Amino acid sequence: MSVAGVLLMALFARAAAQSPPAAAATPPRAVVLPPGNVEHGRYIAERVAMCVECHSGRDREGNIIDAERYQGASIPFIPPAWSQAWATRVPRNKGLAGYTDAMALRLLTEGSIGRDGTPLKPPMPRFRMTTQDAADVIAFMRSGS
Ligand code: HEC
Incomplete structure (x- = not known):
């Protein structure tokens, strides 16, 4: 077997030996968030990460309805064939409730x-x-704007 092959196998063996991600139901430990910049959060949510594109209701022409920004929506595109678990709805995320x-x-x-x-x-x-x-995104999502 090639050196690369042996290395790869060693990597897989290592990954397999590691315990599964400790996701579990335990809530994460309390953190102190740095002060968030609402305007920079808005820039990320609307210009970079595009949260607004998925999480907002749209009219028949596909335009985002102002009053429904971040209020949740149906998913605007169908799942690719390879996707096992595709959400059926996009929830409201403004406020980050819960x-x-x-x-x-x-x-x-x-x-x-x-x-x-x-x-x-x-x-x-x-x-x-x-x-x-x-x-910054958290500050924006929790802000009234
Ligand atoms: C490409 C579409 C898409 C984009 C972009 C997107 N989301 Fe989502 N989001 C979803 C879908 C779909 C779900 C539902 C997932 C599920 O049901 O497991 C979701 C779920 C969530 C939830 C969970 C709400 C709950 O009730 O637990 C939060 C919070 C959230 N998104 C925040 C964001 C933020 C913040 C951004 C931008 C930084 C963002 N999302 C960008 C599609 C998107």
Whole structure:
């Protein structure tokens, strides 16, 4: 077997030996969020991560309805054939109801882990933001604007 093959096998063996991700139902430990910048959070949510595109209701022409921004919606596209678990609806996310600071930070920095400690279904992207970007998005999502 080639050196690369042996290395690969060693890597797989190592991955297999590691315990499964400690997602579980235990809520994450309390954190102190850095102060969030609402405007930078809005920029990320609306210009970069595009939260608004999935989480908002649309009219018949496909335009986002102002009063339904971040209020939840049906999913705007069908699942690809390879997807096992595709969400059936996009929930309201304005306010981040039910998410403590620690849960909200975990959601945005550790690959979109939901309230119950398990990853949210696609097409919710797997976000791995910096702590500061996450704090900004959290500040925006919780703001009245
Ligand atoms: C491509 C579409 C898409 C984008 C973009 C998206 N989401 Fe989601 N989001 C979803 C879907 C679908 C779900 C539901 C997942 C499930 O049912 O497991 C979801 C779930 C959530 C939830 C869980 C709500 C709950 O009740 O637990 C939160 C919070 C959330 N999204 C926040 C965000 C934020 C913040 C952004 C932007 C930084 C974002 N989402 C971008 C599709 C998207």
